[in-house]
Amino acid sequence: MRAKDIRDRKGDDEPLTMLTAYDAPTAEILEDVGVDMLLVGDSVGNLRLGYDSTLPVTVDQIASHTAAVARVADEPMVVADMPFLSFGVDPDEAIEHAGRMLKEADADAVKLESGPHTVKLTERLTQLGIPVQAHLGLTPQHENETGLFRQGTDESAATQILDLAYKHERAGAFSLVLEHVPANVASEVTDAISIPTIGIGAGPDCDGQVLTVDEVIGLSESVAPFSKAFGDVRGEMRSAVEDYVDAVRSGAFPDDEHSHYEDDLDDIR
Structure with a gap:
């Protein structure tokens, strides 16, 4: 599945499905049951590598786990999550890191935790043929600044999310993750833009949903308030x-x- 296929699913009656995957066996199972997108998330840091947060995760680690997933995933889109400080500092380095995910790890796209600083980068990456999934709302790489709390809870913050959604849409992002924002804000953003929204803790009105696979299968010790364990x-x-x-x-x-x-x-x- 490619970026155009995901973009064309905007407004479908059947929502898009997305789960994290960090290894080949998991990716095989997710493909077998028909998950549309596999996100090699920087959540690998705290869910697989023993870190307390996502911040220590490196480009090499994301590339390695992405390659493992991509080796066995034929139909789903494989999205590599660009880790902390792999973008947003030096544009040329950011392009090199993102390009590496496609050239070396065989990803189909990259995801950027987005803000005003990623609009131009999104435009440049898409011009170069690197599909970009944007990510607004709660962005865990900014936890030291914003905390891991619901975002967009007042008019000013909600308006900023909508404005950034428009800007990343125009910059060429093929989809937008909305994390831990009020459901009515996510609904308005979904109606306002022409690319699919993928919600996580953002209510039922997004064009798709994403969770960590660990929470879905009941591997985590605990589950986020907006998530659900479907197994044990x-x-x-x-x-x-x-x-x-x-x-x-x-x-x-x-x-x-x-x-x-x-x-x-x-x-x-």
């Missing part, structure tokens, strides 16, 4: 590992079914 993978993993430990300690595993014996090798000393 954490519980299943714990139960399976407990059964394994008990079987090894009791001597029940491995048994003859899981062992191989070679004739005439009973006495090799």
